[in-house]
Amino acid sequence: MAWTLLHDKVKNHLESIYADVALSVSYDALATELMHTIGLKEESDIASPQSHHNYWDEDDIVMITYGDSVISEGEKPLVTLNRFLHRYCKNTVNNVHILPFFPYSSDDGFSVIDYSTVNEALGSWDDIEAISKDYGLMADLVINHCSARSVWFDNFIKGEGPGSDFFFTASPDDDLSMVTRPRVSPLLRETKTADGTKHVWCTFSHDQVDFDFRNPKVLLAFVDIIRLYIDKGSKLFRLDAVAFLWKIIGTNCINLAQTHEVIRLLRTLIEHVDPSIIIITETNIPNRENLTYFGNANEAHAIYNFSLPPLLVNTLVTGDCTYLKSWMMSMPPAQNGTAYFNFIASHDGIGLRPAEGLLDDDEISELVHTMQSFGGKISWRASDHGQQKPYEINITLFDALQGTTKGPDKYQVDRFICAHAIMLGMEGIPGLYIHSLLGTSNDYEKVANTGQNRSINRRRWDLSELEALLDSPYSQHHKVLTRVSQLIRIRKAQPAFHPNATQFTLQLGTTIFGYWRQSLDRKQSIFCVSNISDEEQTIALTDINLIGTDNWIDLITRDELCLSDSALTLKPYQVLWISNQDFEK
Numbered sequence: 001m002a003w004t005l006l007h008d009k010v011k012n013h014l015e016s017i018y019a020d021v022a023l024s025v026s027y028d029a030l031a032t033e034l035m036h037t038i039g040l041k042e043e044s045d046i047a048s049p050q051s052h053h054n055y056w057d058e059d060d061i062v063m064i065t066y067g068d069s070v071i072s073e074g075e076k077p078l079v080t081l082n083r084f085l086h087r088y089c090k091n092t093v094n095n096v097h098i099l100p101f102f103p104y105s106s107d108d109g110f111s112v113i114d115y116s117t118v119n120e121a122l123g124s125w126d127d128i129e130a131i132s133k134d135y136g137l138m139a140d141l142v143i144n145h146c147s148a149r150s151v152w153f154d155n156f157i158k159g160e161g162p163g164s165d166f167f168f169t170a171s172p173d174d175d176l177s178m179v180t181r182p183r184v185s186p187l188l189r190e191t192k193t194a195d196g197t198k199h200v201w202c203t204f205s206h207d208q209v210d211f212d213f214r215n216p217k218v219l220l221a222f223v224d225i226i227r228l229y230i231d232k233g234s235k236l237f238r239l240d241a242v243a244f245l246w247k248i249i250g251t252n253c254i255n256l257a258q259t260h261e262v263i264r265l266l267r268t269l270i271e272h273v274d275p276s277i278i279i280i281t282e283t284n285i286p287n288r289e290n291l292t293y294f295g296n297a298n299e300a301h302a303i304y305n306f307s308l309p310p311l312l313v314n315t316l317v318t319g320d321c322t323y324l325k326s327w328m329m330s331m332p333p334a335q336n337g338t339a340y341f342n343f344i345a346s347h348d349g350i351g352l353r354p355a356e357g358l359l360d361d362d363e364i365s366e367l368v369h370t371m372q373s374f375g376g377k378i379s380w381r382a383s384d385h386g387q388q389k390p391y392e393i394n395i396t397l398f399d400a401l402q403g404t405t406k407g408p409d410k411y412q413v414d415r416f417i418c419a420h421a422i423m424l425g426m427e428g429i430p431g432l433y434i435h436s437l438l439g440t441s442n443d444y445e446k447v448a449n450t451g452q453n454r455s456i457n458r459r460r461w462d463l464s465e466l467e468a469l470l471d472s473p474y475s476q477h478h479k480v481l482t483r484v485s486q487l488i489r490i491r492k493a494q495p496a497f498h499p500n501a502t503q504f505t506l507q508l509g510t511t512i513f514g515y516w517r518q519s520l521d522r523k524q525s526i527f528c529v530s531n532i533s534d535e536e537q538t539i540a541l542t543d544i545n546l547i548g549t550d551n552w553i554d555l556i557t558r559d560e561l562c563l564s565d566s567a568l569t570l571k572p573y574q575v576l577w578i579s580n581q582d583f584e585k
Helices: 002-017 027-038 077-088 125-134 151-158 216-231 257-271 287-294 308-318 322-330 361-373 412-425 444-450 453-457 463-470 476-492
Strands: 062-065 095-098 136-142 145-147 188-193 196-201 208-210 234-240 278-281 302-304 339-342 377-382 388-394 429-433 502-505 512-518 525-531 537-540 567-570 575-579
Touching: 002 027, 002 257, 027 216, 027 257, 077 095, 077 125, 077 463, 095 125, 095 234, 125 136, 136 216, 145 151, 151 188, 196 208, 216 234, 216 257, 234 257, 257 278, 257 287, 287 302, 308 322, 308 361, 308 412, 322 502, 322 512, 361 377, 361 388, 377 453, 388 453, 412 429, 412 476, 412 512, 412 525, 412 575, 429 476, 444 453, 463 476, 525 567
Parallel strands: 062 095, 062 429, 095 136, 136 234, 234 278, 278 302, 302 339, 339 429
Antiparallel strands: 145 208, 188 196, 377 388, 502 512, 512 525, 525 575, 537 567
């Protein structure tokens, strides 16, 4: 009975996806093959997912890292990473997103040559599984494109074998003027094949050739890959660049209905294998479009909160939280069973498309100029009218917050910690990039060596050098790791910081950013209040509206608040987490 019901549900997904495609196989047969491929061959294989169930809580923290962000001579980087995690992150991080760890040809892993093997330079599947035994493993499903040096693309060129019909082609004569482009490179790649010259669709670069999901064999191949990753310990899947997955000539080829339906299909298959596995969509697009990837709590479990990094950095360098506050008030609470994935730094830069409609052109221009003055690089894209627009700012978060629009100042570390305190307290699951945890500065040498702007935030640390710096109490790296780790430990103990706990934005002016969190059982309240300026600020306690019958404590300093005082004074970039209950682990 359960198998038949699930089969019918999968078939309905397929009918929606392929409604306008002539298939050579029946929906019934394809649904059966998909279920068998994911490992659902009989009734006993099928798990029963609960709708609107949160498979996460306040204890969940994700660290984002490359497999070789920390290295040690004579040791496989994944082994070194595992040692680093156990020494420095054991009490703070419980999930690890290892960026693509497969053989690749470009884009630091996002041009995958072989989805089924681990890059030998990093280690082996045994090393991946060793990490997955102690941490929730997030793996990338690079689903929109693969490497032009893959066997699949070689077979496309030869015109025979697996992959020979996996890639999307178009004609240079097609009207492609509406296509949304994240890059300025030509969209089509002229390729000589056994069947003549073809023009292959390349959303990102000519080494990253896009799949044609109109062919169900591509879908089957990725379901097979998903099953492999589950078997190797993956508990979270990041769907990379998934917004571009389905293409229809004459449209903008982004966020199409078929793309959403493919994600729903993958969700259906995965959650019936293991309901606790989480799907996160990486859709670096304007905020309103990004929110649609929640579906009706039946699509992505979590979406990247892409608007947060540019808005928060803008807030801290201008000393004005108007835009951040306006955005937060507009964000709908995530339903149970869904969550925001909050981050303020990643392996990529600070995306500017998600700030469109939230920051005006002058604000974005000033932000770009300020980041350039702090050593940042700018990556560009083609706009709808063919003009170049800034696509992302490439800079480490630590250097992005070295000062304000007035220039560098003495508050770099405090401003950096303030940013993380704001992010860690917000509704959602926090993700911290390893270089934020370590307070890493811009890597200009790597930019010079690779010629890639994004390399500025992709330093490869020698573990012995890093350990010496982390053991030195005066280094920026020790200060950052110590203070961020303290905030994480506090966060993990508070029910009001559950990713789905109530959140309400406070109105405290332009220089004080505040919000209120309340636990799901309504017993704990936390008022998160941050001075986002470089000057001392005072707020009236009546503005926060603390309940007089409760005892209130700042969770960060451990200071008790005296309600007889009429006001609170906050130093530049000071953050208070004011709670009526204090939970310690």
